[in-house]
Amino acid sequence: MDNKLMLMIPGPTPVPEPVLLAQAKHPIGHRSGDFGKIMAEVTENLKWLHQTQNDVLILASSGTGAMEAGIINFLSAGDRVLVGTNGKFGERWAEVAEAYGLTVETITVDWGKPLDPQAFADRLSADSDKSIKAVIVTHSETSTGVINDLQTINGHVKAHGALMMVDAVTSLGATSVPIDEWGLDVVASGSQKGYMIPPGLGFVAVSPKAWEAYKTATLPKYYLDLGKYRKDAAKNSTPFTPPVNLFYALQEALRLMKKEGLDNIFARHARLRAATRAAVVALNLPLYAPDDCASPAITAVMPQSVDAEQVRSVMRKKYDIALAGGQDALKGKIFRIGHLGFVSDRDVLTAIAALEATLIELGAEVTSGAGVAAAAKHLIG
Amino acid sequence: MDNKLMLMIPGPTPVPEPVLLAQAKHPIGHRSGDFGKIMAEVTENLKWLHQTQNDVLILASSGTGAMEAGIINFLSAGDRVLVGTNGKFGERWAEVAEAYGLTVETITVDWGKPLDPQAFADRLSADSDKSIKAVIVTHSETSTGVINDLQTINGHVKAHGALMMVDAVTSLGATSVPIDEWGLDVVASGSQKGYMIPPGLGFVAVSPKAWEAYKTATLPKYYLDLGKYRKDAAKNSTPFTPPVNLFYALQEALRLMKKEGLDNIFARHARLRAATRAAVVALNLPLYAPDDCASPAITAVMPQSVDAEQVRSVMRKKYDIALAGGQDALKGKIFRIGHLGFVSDRDVLTAIAALEATLIELGAEVTSGAGVAAAAKHLIG
DSSP states (O other), X not given: OTXXXXXXXXXXXXXXXXXXXXXXXXXXXXXXXXXXXXXXXXXXXXHHHHTOSXXXXXXXXXXXXXXXXXXXXXXXXXXXXXEEESSHHHHHHHHHHHHTTOEEEEEEOOTTSOOOXXXXXXXXXXXXTOOEEEEEEESEETTTTEEOOHHHHHHHHHHHTOEEEEEOTTTBTTBOOOHHHHTOSEEEXXXXXXXXXOSOEEEEEEXXXXXXXXXXXXXXXXXXXXXXXXXXXXXXXXXXXXXXXXXXXXXXXXXXXXXHXXXXXXXXXXXXXXXXXXXXXXXXXXXXXXXXXXXXXXXXXXXXXXXXXXXXXXXXXXXXXXXXXXXXXXXXXXXXXXXXXXXXXXXXXXXXXXXXXXXXXXXXXXXXXXXXXXXXXXXXX | OTTOOXXXXXXXXOOXXXXXXXXXXXXXXXXXXXXXXXXXHHHHHHHHHHTOSSEEEEEESOHHHHHHHHHHTTOOTTOEEEEEESSHHHHHHHHHHHHTXXXXXXXXXXXXXXXXXXXXXXXXXXXXXXXXXXXXXESEXXXXXXXXXXXXXXXXXXXXXXEEEEEOTTTBTTBOOOHHHHXXXXXXXXXXXXXXXXXXXXXXXEOHHHHHHHHXXXXXXXXXXXXXXXXXXXXXXXXXXXXXXXXXXXXXXXXXXHHHOHHHHHHHHHHHHHHHHXXXXXXXXXXXXXXXXXXXXXXXEOOSSXXXXXXXXXXXXXXXXXXXXXXXXXXXXXXXEEOOSSOOXXXXXXXXXXXXXXXXXXXXXXXXXXXXXXXXXHHOO
16 A cells, blocks of 8 residues: 555654654744744753763764764774774764774774674773774664673773773664763764664764864864754854754654653563564574674564565565565675664564564464564563 | 745745645655665656766755765865855854864955855965865845855866865756856755755765765764665665655655746746835835845845844734844844745745835835835846
8 A cells, every 4th residue: 555654764764754854834934933942942952862961963864874973073084993894884884984094003892793792891001001092883783683782891991091982873862872871972873763864963972072172173073073063052043044943853753762761662662672582482483693783773584484574575566564584695695674763662573574464475484473472472471 | 814824934935735735645665665766766867867877876964965075075184175255154064174174265255245166266276286176155144135146156177176065055956057058067055955855864966076076985874875876876766764745845846846847947946026116215225245246045135224033023923924144243233035946926025025014113204005016027028
């Protein structure tokens, strides 16, 4: 059917009706007092979501733009940075750092495996002259559904003294990212993920230590110059025209998130992950990421007896459910189920029920009802 | 009254209801065939609006982000650039160029006056070794309501051979910017202006000659790397997550613009400018920009007998009409009437009628009805 699409991809994620309607309002002037009030409210609520008193700045950009800003504002050409790469996004941050002439070293493991915190400890403790200026880690690797052990890696970074820069694009709003408790310096994210709003806004949380580094950082920047955003945010304003209607959406979505509460949001994502993974196992499909590093936002599945793209095609055409495919080397080999943002228990039951029917249609050996039964176990109670 | 605000500012501009409703739709996946179809349609229609066969690329950014991309993608550190500055935005492009280590020379005139094309001719003809790589001009200076003589300046640039880079943020969609006919190399704009959609999208049109320069340009870039956008646009896709809902809005707005037709759109803006300026004169208010360089998008007024900010305040509080104030040195000295984008003859009559009443309330010597009568002369026919 037309107009009945259900998004189970890791972004854009589903958007609640009050948020969709909020952004359908007529724009107001961004230099007005009314806009200033929205800016003040969303900034306060962003700090709540980020569990921080640090600045949380809002850019008109995708998550990549936000992460690039998070990297380039605090470094100078030639600076040595350590980048963890175990998926498409980790690799992207290494590319960004290289594009700006940083001296990039990577700690790499195969896609689908988690970064090894000990490798960071070893590399950082060997850096006796403290020439490593920043460590860049993707918290939840959207391309593989692996969540990295940010807390442990961050402990090693703290011991060393480098800046800790985090891509939290698919972890923020899905699992706890306690910025102040852990002392994370730079945390970037994007609106079309845990925030439950359409794409178009990027967010960067910046610690006082990062602002110290900003003072001497010399990489060229203007549109992504976070100092400009900080200065204007202090006046509840923005240096460049903000996407006013997406701010309406953000205001409404953050109110909804506060109503649900952080603990409930994180518990819901953990529950959806458990239910999805149990169902996938019950349907005889191999999970791509191991249990102990499974992202609460995305479950990647690497089917053997059926074709991943055929699964996506039947799910899309027959049941109007969009699943994500694999990226780069994983293209055609995995499909990814997003359970991030405005996703309910019912949505997971729905997706699993449709997945079962799809697998049977494609000739896989599946016990009808087994996936739903396995998922439900995690939801009932 | 609440919820009855009328925007007469140079952006965000009013948004047609079908566009507001289009962007309230649920997002779809940006890697889907359905999104590809939208991308193909809007790209074709953007070329129509830009009167070009060049690439027209779409960024998730404000107009400043688009203009920065338009500058940095085609130059290397140390390159000599000539920037015309006669307002806030011309000055901004000089700042951007300086931030990236370009060798910036400016051709400056006072705010409120137009750039002198002969000054460009002189500077360019003196550059016998062709060391000036690009000339950067703001077509319609939003801060002053002055439109610069881009065609004549461009003629001198063509004779020299430098790249012609244009900020068309408040000219595109308000007056003809015939990119192919004139041979403009880089033309940047933003969604919240003539496009009649909310802010959040930036556009850059790039000529084959600029792409040649791209090959050897070495300024660092990633999120604003237009080569990535070009590569993916060829597959009806984007390198980074696009603001899907703003694409819905863009699709709808471009359809509305095509229905009205370029000539009608430009004639409407010329008519609104004439009506607004005639009314301002009839109300004994000094126009800030001279007639022969008046922007079709914005009319700036520098009142003497009443306070500009008081005019804005009464207009806003009593008649729910938002006018823009002055920027930087003009703060408090001028008010600006936007008549750009989704603005009708009726809107100008409305704004002028309210302005008359406001001026009388503030004790100005004004003949009630004189402004409306003067405006109407340009609208009746």
